[in-house]
Amino acid sequence: MAYLKREDIKPLVNLPVLVLNQNYEPLNICLVRRALVLILRGKAEALENNSGMLHSVRETFLIPSVVHLIYMVKRPRGQPKLTKFEVFNRDHYTCQYCSKQTKELTLDHVIPKRRGGKHTWENVASACISCNRHKAGHTPSEAKMTLLREPKPPQDNGFYIPHHYLQLHEEWQKYLPQ
Numbered sequence: 601m602a603y604l605k606r607e608d609i610k611p612l613v614n615l616p617v618l619v620l621n622q623n624y625e626p627l628n629i630c631l632v633r634r635a636l637v638l639i640l641r642g643k644a645e646a647l648e649n650n651s652g653m654l655h656s657v658r659e660t661f662l663i664p665s666v667v668h669l670i671y672m673v674k675r676p677r678g679q680p681k682l683t684k685f686e687v688f689n690r691d692h693y694t695c696q697y698c699s700k701q702t703k704e705l706t707l708d709h710v711i712p713k714r715r716g717g718k719h720t721w722e723n724v725a726s727a728c729i730s731c732n733r734h735k736a737g738h739t740p741s742e743a744k745m746t747l748l749r750e751p752k753p754p755q756d757n758g759f760y761i762p763h764h765y766l767q768l769h770e771e772w773q774k775y776l777p778q
């Protein structure tokens with residue numbers, strides 16, 4: 601009989617799991633280890649199990665990918681802070697000038713700061729390095745560049761999922777607001 605070594609189990613218990621509130625609203629992302637504790641204590645139920653299985657001495661557990669809480673969790677809502685990560689996530693890691701998807705992005709002030717542009721959600725967009733260099737200290741019209749979308753604050757649904765998780769976990773899509 602083959603046994604898994606500790607180093608073989610560690611990647612499995614560190615996989616992300618989508619946690620849904622009682623009303624099926626996305627609430628959090630936790631690790632498999634935490635999700636299994638919630639399930640075993642009767643605080644949650646697994647909705648999606650497609651990551652494999654974990655074996656203990658007495659039981660075998662399906663590794664959950666999405667869990668649903670049995671009780672309602674109230675949480676305050678607020679607008680996310682204006683950070684590089686939040687802007688890149690809002691723009692789906694896409695340059696807002698040439699539509700290139702990349703992790704190598706910079707923040708671009710649509711109206712440059714030296715011309716009175718503010719550091720606000722409505723004036724900051726993701727730009728690839730070459731587009732940001734081309735635009736330099738000009739407005740998009742002066743640089744003959746157009747934005748894919750007007751920058752605006754992200755939707756206030758109280759929760760966001762990092763873009764790279766969405767690409768890895770297609771089964772989460774049906775539980776997320778559009």
